[in-house]
Each structure stands twice: as structure tokens, then as C-alpha cells.
Amino acid sequence: MREYSLNNEDIKDIIRGLSVYDCFAGPEKDRNPQYEGWIFKFAPLFENTKLYIKIRVESTEKSVCLSVHEFGKYDEVN
Numbered sequence: 001m002r003e004y005s006l007n008n009e010d011i012k013d014i015i016r017g018l019s020v021y022d023c024f025a026g027p028e029k030d031r032n033p034q035y036e037g038w039i040f041k042f043a044p045l046f047e048n049t050k051l052y053i054k055i056r057v058e059s060t061e062k063s064v065c066l067s068v069h070e071f072g073k074y075d076e077v078n
Contacts, residue, residue, distance in 0.1 A: 006046075011068055015053065018042050022053075030056055037064075043071050 006014075026040035037058035044051055050071040057063045 011065070014044060014046055014051070014068075015055070015065060018044060018053070027057070039066075 022042040022044040024041055024043050027038035030037050030039055035056060035058070037056045040055050040057060042051075042053040042055070044053065052067065052069055052071040052073070053065065054067040055063050055065050
């Protein structure tokens with residue numbers, strides 16, 4: 001997300017602001033058997049740009065952001 005001058009704190013703020021309305025897929029089991037948890041995919045708007053955010057929720061205390069980029073820029077959107 002360097003092309004939008006976003007740093008880690010900016011991305012954290014975007015993630016903290018996600019709502020159920022931003023979610024377009026999930027929950028689905030992680031395809032990687034190494035990891036426990038559920039995958040959720042979000043498409044929030046940031047400064048008129050639709051983003052793609054993929055998060056794995058492992059527990060009520062732990063979630064991991066797996067991907068953040070402009071929506072449709074890479075094949076993993078589906």
C-alpha cells in the first residue's frame with residue numbers, strides 16, 4: 001500500500017474500522033492445514049479506492065491480516 005502512502009498504523013486504523021457491511025466473503029476455513037482459524041474478506045473504501053483485505057481470525061484474542069491491496073489487483077480476490 002506504499003502507492004497510497006499508507007504505513008502500518010494507517011492499515012491498522014482501516015482494519016479497526018471494518019464493519020460487517022465491508023465483509024464480502026467468509027467465514028471459511030483456512031485452506032492451509034498449518035493454521036487454525038477462519039478467513040474473512042473485506043472490501044472497504046479508502047479515499048474513494050476500494051481495498052481488498054483478507055484476515056484470518058484464530059481466536060477471540062488473535063487475528064492476522066494476510067493481505068491488503070487495491071481490490072481486483074491480484075487474482076486471490078475470488
